[in-house]
Amino acid sequence: MSRGGRGGFRGGGGGGAQSGAMQLVSFDLLKDLGSGSLFNVQTALFPEMDVPMARKPNNSEATQWKHKDECIQLIQASPFYLVPPPPPPDIERYSDRYKKRKTKQSLREIRSDMDYFPEELHSILDPNKRKRRKMANGSGDAYAQLQALMEMEGKDGGEGKDDDEDGEKKEGDNPEEDYGDDYEDEEDLVDDNDYAQNYFDNGEGDDIDDDDGDGGDYF
Amino acid sequence: MAAAGCITAVLPEHSRSSTDRYLAAEEKEAEKYMIATAKDLQAIKAAAHAQIEAETSMQEGIGMKRKAEDLLGPATKKHARKDGDEPDIEVDPDVFFAINYEKYTMMFRNNAIVDYATERINHTAGQVVKAFLDHGKAKMKNLREEDSPSASPIHIVNMIPSEMLTQDDIVLQPDPLDPNKKPGLQEVVRAYIMLLKTDQAGFVKSKDEMGANQFAINFAKLRDSMKRRVFEGIIREKYGVATCRIARILIEKGKLDESQVQKLAMLPPKEAREKLALLHTKGIVEIQEVPRSADRAPARTFFLWYVPLEKCYQELLVDAYRVILNLQQRKKEELKIRSRLLDKLSREDVIQNMDLLGEADKAELSQMQKVIQRLETSKKRMDDIVMIFRDF
Numbered sequence: 001m002s003r004g005g006r007g008g009f010r011g012g013g014g015g016g017a018q019s020g021a022m023q024l025v026s027f028d029l030l031k032d033l034g035s036g037s038l039f040n041v042q043t044a045l046f047p048e049m050d051v052p053m054a055r056k057p058n059n060s061e062a063t064q065w066k067h068k069d070e071c072i073q074l075i076q077a078s079p080f081y082l083v084p085p086p087p088p089p090d091i092e093r094y095s096d097r098y099k100k101r102k103t104k105q106s107l108r109e110i111r112s113d114m115d116y117f118p119e120e121l122h123s124i125l126d127p128n129k130r131k132r133r134k135m136a137n138g139s140g141d142a143y144a145q146l147q148a149l150m151e152m153e154g155k156d157g158g159e160g161k162d163d164d165e166d167g168e169k170k171e172g173d174n175p176e177e178d179y180g181d182d183y184e185d186e187e188d189l190v191d192d193n194d195y196a197q198n199y200f201d202n203g204e205g206d207d208i209d210d211d212d213g214d215g216g217d218y219f
Numbered sequence: 220m221a222a223a224g225c226i227t228a229v230l231p232e233h234s235r236s237s238t239d240r241y242l243a244a245e246e247k248e249a250e251k252y253m254i255a256t257a258k259d260l261q262a263i264k265a266a267a268h269a270q271i272e273a274e275t276s277m278q279e280g281i282g283m284k285r286k287a288e289d290l291l292g293p294a295t296k297k298h299a300r301k302d303g304d305e306p307d308i309e310v311d312p313d314v315f316f317a318i319n320y321e322k323y324t325m326m327f328r329n330n331a332i333v334d335y336a337t338e339r340i341n342h343t344a345g346q347v348v349k350a351f352l353d354h355g356k357a358k359m360k361n362l363r364e365e366d367s368p369s370a371s372p373i374h375i376v377n378m379i380p381s382e383m384l385t386q387d388d389i390v391l392q393p394d395p396l397d398p399n400k401k402p403g404l405q406e407v408v409r410a411y412i413m414l415l416k417t418d419q420a421g422f423v424k425s426k427d428e429m430g431a432n433q434f435a436i437n438f439a440k441l442r443d444s445m446k447r448r449v450f451e452g453i454i455r456e457k458y459g460v461a462t463c464r465i466a467r468i469l470i471e472k473g474k475l476d477e478s479q480v481q482k483l484a485m486l487p488p489k490e491a492r493e494k495l496a497l498l499h500t501k502g503i504v505e506i507q508e509v510p511r512s513a514d515r516a517p518a519r520t521f522f523l524w525y526v527p528l529e530k531c532y533q534e535l536l537v538d539a540y541r542v543i544l545n546l547q548q549r550k551k552e553e554l555k556i557r558s559r560l561l562d563k564l565s566r567e568d569v570i571q572n573m574d575l576l577g578e579a580d581k582a583e584l585s586q587m588q589k590v591i592q593r594l595e596t597s598k599k600r601m602d603d604i605v606m607i608f609r610d611f
Contacts, residue, residue, distance in 0.1 A: 054593065054596070054597050054600075057592060057593070057596040061596050061599060061600075062592070062596075064599060065592055065595045065596060065599070068595065068599075095566060098566040098567045098568050098569075099565070099566055099567075100567065112315075113315070116315070
């Protein structure tokens with residue numbers, strides 16, 4: 001059995017540390033060959049070890065694992081377990097029709113009390129209070145910002161200050177629907193692709209004429 | 220479940236940080252004073268602390284109201300309706316609940332204690348210990364307690380089914396009047412409690428404060444015994460019986476010179492020296508130098524060996540974490556190499572009809588389930604060890 005002689009794959013490199021030609025051999029074949037093919041050198045890191053086998057699980061342990069498994073399934077089915085969305089399909093495959101992802105309950109549908117969330121998040125969670133968020137962000141003009149501040153102070157006394165802080169710190173606490181807006185903002189900011197145009201010469205101008213390609217592009 | 224303390228109510232106060240609450244309470248107290256001297260400041264702090272403590276301790280009954288009249292009221296939980304004996308407490312539907320992990324840890328801990336008693340003495344002794352713990356279950360709030368709520372032998376007799384006690388597991392003094400009479404239930408229980416009390420692991424200790432012959436489970440000593448047992452077991456498995464003997468001698472006697480160790484362990488001096496050196500490299504024993512002269516010449520100092528228990532326990536805990544990590548990594552690896560099979564399994568038509576998989580696939584599936592079960596069981600056993608060392 002491949003478990004026998006050397007210490008098995010427990011401490012070893014397994015999938016990562018394969019040598020050149022070995023990368024093409026599939027793992028199943030490797031198991032049959034035994035680990036002698038990877039571990040030809042006896043080093044201090046991987047000494048010969050006699051790994052003891054664990055006792056078989058007794059009845060109560062087997063039932064405990066079943067319960068734990070159910071628990072894990074429950075958690076994964078709950079709306080709190082966030083997974084990244086799957087990549088968009090490149091070509092249409094036959095198995096697509098069998099691989100539909102079950103839509104989970106979304107986080108918004110969970111009944112919760114606003115009291116339990118810190119005050120800074122209230123405007124985000126409750127869609128009614130959203131409008132004041134982006135005030136301090138928009139114009140770079142100092143005068144316009146001052147104007148906006150004065151207006152808001154006129155509208156609602158002391159609360160204006162809180163909301164300004166709200167608008168300014170919109171880092172990690174964005175809910176799902178605001179995520180799209182932020183993403184767009186970031187993309188707009190990174191419009192200056194002139195670097196690629198200016199400095200990355202793809203080797204096109206090399207053969208023809210040195211002066212022509214790179215002439216006026218270095219600012 | 221709420222009445223049993225398995226889940227607790229969550230209040231908006233829990234979402235605010237406790238330091239904030241404390242500062243707010245301090246400010247409230249400080250309003251009473253115009254100019255605060257140093258003593259007043261301390262009084263403010265103490266009063267704020269006390270107020271917060273009172274608030275937190277009042278939360279036990281929150282979320283539940285006593286029912287006014289009819290037991291079969293509409294707002295009861297379904298579970299309670301099925302039982303005949305319904306408690307007269309109803310759950311407030313507007314309050315949020317969360318799982319009380321401490322209570323569950325306590326239940327696991329109690330089970331571990333019962334297992335330990337069963338292993339060390341016998342099955343009936345385990346039942347006696349279990350009766351002790353069941354008796355005090357409702358009152359055990361804190362994991363860090365020293366003793367369990369106390370019980371008298373009469374309570375225990377009521378809680379254990381009587382067939383168990385007439386199994387003749389324990390040898391008692393025969394009644395001088397009638398030598399053939401079987402011992403009565405109370406005497407058997409009392410004898411067991413005495414046995415548990417005098418056992419070195421320190422299961423039970425007597426609490427005679429109320430004068431009514433009460434006993435309680437001694438958690439403080441049990442913590443030590445269980446940790447030691449795991450520790451010694453590991454040393455025996457890894458390094459052999461003789462080395463374990465040396466370690467146990469050092470744990471029990473304190474700091475010893477090398478020649479004393481050799482005499483007590485009944486080993487030839489060369490072997491004793493080798494094993495002590497091995498334990499030293501693993502960090503289980505350490506040396507304390509006691510110089511004989513003013514200059515610390517090595518030829519004229521005593522070298523005493525000892526076991527730093529707390530340090531060893533910490534090291535063991537970290538090792539246990541590493542083992543769990545290895546197991547988890549191995550599980551991930553096993554799932555990764557079978558990713559194609561897992562893809563097949565997540566298809567809807569396969570979920571409904573397992574026969575669509577070929578023979579090799581089914582064999583592979585059962586092999587995978589066996590492997591995962593073994594890995595998870597090992598993880599669970601390591602988790603028990605972590606529980607003893609960390610949460611007990």
